[in-house]
Amino acid sequence: MGGEVYNLIVDLSIALASLVYSHSVGMLISKGTARFLALFPVICVFVCLPLNLKTIIFAGPISFLLSWLGSFKLILYAFGQGPLSTDPALTLYHFIFAACLPIKIIRNQENASHQIKKKSYIDYAPKVILFILSIIGYGYKDYFHPLVTICFIAYSFVFMFVVSFNMIALLVGTILGVKLEPQFDEPHRATSVQNYWGKRWNLVVSDILRLIVYNPARAIFSYFFPERWVSVPAVMTTFLVSGIMHEMMFYHLGLYRPTWEVTWYFILQGLWIGMEIVIKKTLGKRLELPPILAWLITMTFLTLTTHWLFFPSFLRLDPLVTICKETMALIGFMKHGHLLSREEHACPFFG
Structure with a gap:
């Protein structure tokens, strides 16, 4: 575990230096191809950083935060878009947090309190x-x-x-000292698959995918499809990219050869949402289902497809037991300095 902690420190140090460099690039080079070329080496580094780690508790966050979100945010930043491109420009301090964490700063801080739904502990x-x-x-x-x-x-x-x-x-x-946009909006209450992925689940990722995939895809497909239907192939393209990025994350977690089940899972989500869009635009309110029935159909579809295509890759990692053992190994290292691997630690909860 000691070697793994050292590798994590190396990865974080490289990431920090890369973000300082990226911020400087943004200050010196105007948005466009030149800035993208200057940031491209950093994007490549971010994609490879998790390969230096062997544990889920370290490789998972690095893969998601840097290899996926961080890389996508830098691509958008290269062309003057996304959460890193603000006017006035973000300070280095704010830039680092915004680039490598799943957050989105509310731009109008004065009205931020009205945009956030407050919940009590009872909820x-x-x-x-x-x-x-x-x-x-x-x-x-x-x-x-x-x-x-x-x-x-x-x-x-x-x-x-x-x-x-x-x-x-x-x-x-x-x-x-800022207000951040909410990242989830009670996904269990979604009444359509489009509502679930677009407005309730992991909203930071949804916003990034909308900017980096959906909007460009919509612009390209507008040359081949009528305006009424152009959102359908754009949505499917977005979910294809999301599936590929999830495959990358699973590879980082276990170094298993991709089975592409996860990619097909997200393609299926895109196909279903495409069907929802077509039905809404052709039938409108004539086929408006009661909320409870719409919720039941949505949750059933998500549950069955997740069980069928998403979880097989996930379960290969034996995630709960593995994370438990890795956490115990990390606690043992921090408490006693024992350099034990996760295989040498027992999980007190699952045996």
Whole structure:
């Protein structure tokens, strides 16, 4: 574990130096091809950084934050778009946080309070209880149907994912003294797949994909499709790119040869949303479903497709047990200086 911590420090140092360089490039070179060429080496470095790490708890965040989000933000920055391109320009301090973290600073800070929905601690109580029950339930996975076990894993990781993002936003917002846009909007209440991916789940990534893939794809397809239907191939292209980026992340996590199941998962999401767009534009309110039925169809589709195509790649990593062992190894290293690998640590929760 000691070697892994050292590799993480090396990666973070390289990332920090790269972001300082990228900020300087933005100050010296105007937006366009020249700035992109100057930033291209940094993008390549970001994509390769997770290959220096062997643990999920380190490689996962580096892959998502730098290889995916960081690279995409720098591409947008090269052409004067995205969250890194502001007027006035971001300070180096703000630039580093905005480039490598899943945050989006609200530009009009004076009206920020009206844009953020405040929740009480009571709102989170049922979610915490479900998370605890999922962890306990996974410990007895041999007694449950495999689909139930997958539900335990799915909810556990969604909960940890959302909590991690919220903690990052709270911490960064406090450090920078700014209000940040919300990253999730109760995805479990989505009444269509388009509503789920576009307006409720991981909104920072949705905004980045909209800028770097959807808008250019829409502009290109406008030459071949009528304006009424141009959003359909643009959406499908966006989900194809999202699928490829998820394949990259899974490769970073386990160095397994891609099976492309995850890519097909996102292609299927894009096809479904394309169908929703066509139905809405052709039938309109004539086929408007009751909210409860629309919610049931949406959640059923997402659950079945996730179980079928997304989770097989995910479960190859045995994620809960692996992360538990890696966390215990990290705690042992920090507490006692023991340089033990995750294989030499037992997980106290799952045996």
